[in-house]
Amino acid sequence: MDTTQRTEQQRSADRRRRELLEAADRVVLRDGPQASMNAIAAEAGITKPILYRHFGDKGGLYAALAKRHTDALLDSLRAALDAPAERRERVESTLDTYLAAIEARPQVYRFLMHPAEGSSGDQEFDVGKHSAPLLRRMGEELAQVIEERLDLGPGSQQLARVWGHGIVGMMHAAGDWWLGERPCSRAELVRSLADLLWGRLAAAGDRIGGPGF
Amino acid sequence: MDTTQRTEQQRSADRRRRELLEAADRVVLRDGPQASMNAIAAEAGITKPILYRHFGDKGGLYAALAKRHTDALLDSLRAALDAPAERRERVESTLDTYLAAIEARPQVYRFLMHPAEGSSGDQEFDVGKHSAPLLRRMGEELAQVIEERLDLGPGSQQLARVWGHGIVGMMHAAGDWWLGERPCSRAELVRSLADLLWGRLAAAGDRIGGPGF
DNA sequence: ACATGCATGTTACTTGCGGTAACCGCAGTC
DNA sequence: GACTGCGGTTACCGCAAGTAACATGCATGT
Missing domain, CATH: 1.10.10.60 (Homeodomain-like)
Structure with missing residues (x-):
């Protein structure tokens, strides 16, 4: 041989x-x-x-295909996330990178998010791995960056993971909705989401009547 | 007749x-x-x-089925969302209601989120309606509540919709991940997510080295 | 030179699912 | 008693995933 x-x-x-x-x-x-x-x-x-x-099988092909695109997208996101800039700027840039990607190739995006489940192999209902691998990987990636960069006090690792997945989910759902309805420009969307992450929800005043009753 | x-x-x-x-x-x-x-x-x-x-067809059956569960869940969520309490408490209660629901019946949850796409009807690739109807409906619902209750200044309606979908997505992704890995208790998860929405991300200090370089 | 092995490729098949056409039988009605 | 509408069935079509069995070319071992 x-x-x-x-x-x-x-x-x-x-x-x-x-x-x-x-x-x-x-x-x-x-x-x-x-x-x-x-x-x-x-x-x-x-x-x-x-x-x-x-x-x-089909799952294997799709997994291989998804891995390529996922890796590529994750590279872009890492670049935005690790840039030498202010935190808010980095966050906005990362959001924008993601949104630009899904805007540029929506078919690829859809493929990554809904990798044609079923495939006749899912007999027993396993609760894990529901959402697309891309979402999970992005969540973990972001969690790692958060944990590395931010000082969150005790329980920081767990908190970072929750936030990682949560923020990714926010980005995903908002992006998906935005892609379908196009209610505003990309820049506006980025700004709105960053505002949300920056606590404007908590800071906003109540409308007439207040929260009670 | x-x-x-x-x-x-x-x-x-x-x-x-x-x-x-x-x-x-x-x-x-x-x-x-x-x-x-x-x-x-x-x-x-x-x-x-x-x-x-x-x-x-199968889509029709699934839609009917999904509508029942979606309506039921949305009722619970509305109840939590409209309760006469402080904003943070309401948010936590809503998050907890959602998470309790998906924890109690993960199969139903999965069904609602991945309504067995395909069905041989999706010939041309229409960009809209990617994610499950449940997500969209929750997003719109939340947007409405936000817009009614909060004073967000100019452009409030658009902002409310972005936030509605964003927050729902955060809840969904974090919930999905949590359901798979069970890294912490439900209460902890709720608290961490609420903290995220309350701006702790922006408020956190940098770790050694700072954001630049 | 020749048989061997192995990767590459094909045709033709099975299985299983969504969806449909055509038929069956039983109420009630004129 | 023939006629019609409704709940039901069998038997089928088309199509996609996945597989078995067969064909072919190219390097090697003796």
């Missing part, structure tokens, strides 16, 4: 895999998250069984 | 419909969101075409 040969085959297989992923990418971009394996295979110029050999 | 006769038939049909929904409910509770129409029909003691006569 010559190692160079081995790596040669390996490299070839990897190249093929990448080609297949690119084809799948094109199809998903065109047909949305419910693209059929047949369609993807056709786009790649081959037939189904090859896809299954490479990725196991 | 006797009207009493008409209503008699109507009532009968409605009763049947309700029975079918209850059966569907049981199955979804058991098998998760990907329960098959066959299974639901079997549980109801009948066969598929009847389901289709009553609900049109």
